[in-house]
Amino acid sequence: MxxxxxxxxxxxxxxxxxxxxxxxxxxxxxxxxxRSAFAADDTLKVGFISPRTGPLGGFGETDGYVLELARKALAGGLQAGGKTWKVEILDRDTQSDPSRAGQLAKDLINNQAVDLMLAVSTPETINPVADACEAAGVPCLSTVMPWEAWYFGRGAKPGAPSPFKWTYHFGFGVGEFLKTYISQWNLIETNKKVGVMYPNDADGNAIRANLAPALAKAGFTIVDPGAYETGTTDFSSQIALFRQEGVEIFNSFPIPPDFAAFWRQAAQQGLTQQIKICQVAKTGLFPSDIEALGDLGMNVSSAAYWHKAFPYKSSLTGVSGNELADGYEAASGKQWTQQLGASLSLLDAGFDVLKAASDVKSKAAVAKAMSTLKTTTIAGKVDFTSGPVANVSPGPIIGTQWVKAPAGSKFALDYVVTEHATDPNVPVGAKLIAYNG
Incomplete structure (x- = not known):
């Protein structure tokens, strides 16, 4: 200058x-x-794709706050490869539409020339983005969906070499759900009859094929009325079967509108009275999902891929779990959600990849750094050198429950940790209560 x-x-x-x-x-x-200026070729572009609106909008509700923290942490640039890089995070909202997710990814690849893609939350978001990146030779990192639905749902075959060179995923899988559910469900005496409702989608099909047989092997009787289509409005036949079979545990992986419709009908038709554990995944993750159910949401069991009790700090921003949750509540006036730590962990891991790459402007070098990444994010360990398959690093899912908040709380609900089989570093904070307890 x-x-x-x-x-x-x-x-x-x-x-x-x-x-x-x-x-x-x-x-x-x-x-x-x-201020000191960066030349155009001193800029790193990182795409960040999540569902901020639509039926899956709960997954993206906190992303604005998390992205603001990340941008502040990166305001002075990123040190990588012996120099300082200006960073642009280009965030996009899928509106919960898989087709739009793929289109957004292609636009970021072709028109913005991103150096790294980050995708978060559900197969409807992650798989189309990962597929676009794999086809274009752009490194992509993702989290928050069962890894089996990401790996096998995109065409990988059991026992065969990984077909993926550019795309990597970290977080929970069926094995973590199995450990958590067995640990959680053994906390209360039941007849071990589990009514399951798994949708006809990537999540539901992966869970039906892998989790249900493993639960049966562990001594639970699985009552499965078959896959249902997303958007179903009448669940009378499933409810009748569950009542007839006397199920005392209910487990599902639905989107929020489907679970709300089912659970209200289950109450009207007398099913909820016999349920001792209502274990819901995908829905039931966020306070807004549970509040929408009124009294029917109280004592619903969930599972957390992140909780403010996780004892880790963000490698990018330095914040702890409690600092992240408290900061969000102060800034937004809303209750913290587990997505805060999940989205921040993706940014933690993504920027750790860039710092580890031998050449941040070489997509091959960035992908290689991803394949050997070993780091600790705010959500715990990420290690691509020891996964169940190439391209995958497994992560915890912790047993939790929604209970009435103590007197004096700003919010109606409290989200408590009830078991920690997949990460004993996370402290258990409460005893599981029967749904009708």
Whole structure:
């Protein structure tokens, strides 16, 4: 930014070209307000795709706050490969539409030339983004969906080498759900009859194929009326079967509108009275889902891929779990959700990849750094060197429950940890209460 602009210019030397050069330089200096400038080729572009609106909007509700924390942490640039890089995070909302997720990814790849893609929350978001990145040769990191639905749901075959070179995923899988559910369900005496409602989608099909047989092997009787279609409004036949079979545990992986419809009908038709454990995944993760059910949401069991009780700090921002939750509540006036730590863990891991890459502008080098990543995020350990399959690093899912908040609380609900089989570092904070307890 020095040079001709700062050197005295004589009248004779002030040609039209030098006048324009000086003016342009002065405008640039004013635009940067005196701060040090980065050249265009000193900028790293990171795409961040999540569902901020639509039926899956609960997963993205806190992303604005998390992205603000990340941008503040990166305001002075990112140190990688011996130099400082300016960082642009280009966040996009899928509106809960898988087709739109894929289109957004292609736009970020083709028109924004992102160096790294981050995708978070549910197969409807992650799989189309990962597929677009795999096809284009762009490194992509994702979290918050069962890894089996990500790996096998995108065409990988059991026992065969991974077909993926550019895409990586970390977080819970069926094995973690199995450990958590066995641990959680053994906390209360039941007849071990489990009524399951798994939708006809990537999550539901992966869970039906892998989790249900493992639960049966562990001594639970699975009552499965078959896959239902998302958007179903009448669940009378499923409810009748569950009542007839006397199920005392209910388990489902629905989107919020489907569970709300089912659970209200279950109450009207007498099923909820016999349920001792209502264990819901995908729905039941966020306070808004449970509050919408009124009294029917009290004592619903859930599972947390992150909780403010997790004893880890963000490698990107330095905040702890409690600091993250408290900061969000102060800024938004809303109750903290587990998505805060999950989305921040993705940013933690993503920027740790860039710091570890031998050349951040080489997509092959970034993908290689991802394949060997070993780090600790606010949600715990990420390690791609020891996963169940290549391209996957498993992570915890912790047994939890929604209970009435203690007197004096700002919010109606409290979200308590009831078991910790998949990460004993997370403290158990409460005893599981029977749904009708």
């Amino acid at each position: 020095t040079g001709n602009f700062n050197r005295p210019i004589s009248g004779a030397a002030l040609t039209r070209r030098r006048f324009m050069t000086a003016t342009a330089a002065g405008t640039a200096a004013l635009a940067f307000g005196g």
